[in-house]
Amino acid sequence: xxxxxxxxxxxxxxxxxxxxxxxxxxxxxxxxxxxxxxxxxxxxxxxxxxxxxxxxxxxxxxxxxxxxxxxxxxxxxxxxxxxxxxxxxxxxxxxxxxxxxxxxxxxxxxxxxx
Amino acid sequence: xxxxxxxxxxxxxxxxxxxxxxxxxxxxxxxxxxxxxxxxxxxxxxxxxxxxxxxxxxxxxxxxxxxxxxxxxxxxxxxxxxxxxxxxxxxxxxxxxxxxxxxxxxxxxxxxxxxxxx
Numbered sequence: 001x002x003x004x005x006x007x008x009x010x011x012x013x014x015x016x017x018x019x020x021x022x023x024x025x026x027x028x029x030x031x032x033x034x035x036x037x038x039x040x041x042x043x044x045x046x047x048x049x050x051x052x053x054x055x056x057x058x059x060x061x062x063x064x065x066x067x068x069x070x071x072x073x074x075x076x077x078x079x080x081x082x083x084x085x086x087x088x089x090x091x092x093x094x095x096x097x098x099x100x101x102x103x104x105x106x107x108x109x110x111x112x113x114x
Numbered sequence: 115x116x117x118x119x120x121x122x123x124x125x126x127x128x129x130x131x132x133x134x135x136x137x138x139x140x141x142x143x144x145x146x147x148x149x150x151x152x153x154x155x156x157x158x159x160x161x162x163x164x165x166x167x168x169x170x171x172x173x174x175x176x177x178x179x180x181x182x183x184x185x186x187x188x189x190x191x192x193x194x195x196x197x198x199x200x201x202x203x204x205x206x207x208x209x210x211x212x213x214x215x216x217x218x219x220x221x222x223x224x225x226x227x228x229x230x231x232x
């Protein structure tokens with residue numbers, strides 16, 4: 001059974017700092033990995049999707065990397081802003097044992113302070 | 115980008131009543147839809163997977179007679195919480211998966227529905 005863990009569970013940084021969020025998964029047989037953002041009381045916003053054959057994806061100040069063999073992904077946020085404050089979730093889509101299901105991580109709650 | 119809507123965005127109901135939540139894919143056809151629930155400060159937990167025109171597949175521990183799912187068309191799925199109780203109060207999020215396009219899966223999420231059972 002796939003298990004997805006995110007470290008740290010919570011993070012508070014001053015504005016302007018670069019930061020890294022970590023995601024690890026136990027079963028490397030994945031189709032892809034997605035990073036999401038969730039604001040309090042809201043749904044999920046997809047940030048980046050990395051196919052299993054890819055090593056990284058970039059969108060603006062965000063860069064996500066994937067090391068499938070070691071079961072790790074990182075989300076790098078450059079020059080953080082207060083508007084980046086949210087919970088960040090990673091999720092993996094497995095190749096086996098359920099087909100299309102996404103398995104979500106536990107989330108990292110980020111607070112960027114002025 | 116692909117848009118998924120949910121209605122209502124929030125609902126308060128009395129214990130023992132039933133509540134229906136709608137999930138629509140607005141600009142694409144969803145061969146598969148998913149329903150999740152999320153408790154405060156916790157991650158999303160998959161409740162069930164539904165494919166258009168067939169019965170939903172429920173995750174272990176989810177009562178299929180309590181959480182009725184209907185996926186009658188390629189753009190609409192509904193979740194009905196029957197005989198709701200306070201412990202059913204939660205944030206329910208639906209998600210839709212477009213049909214295969216070159217084998218590329220990206221799942222799109224609705225804005226969620228906050229259910230409070232009094």
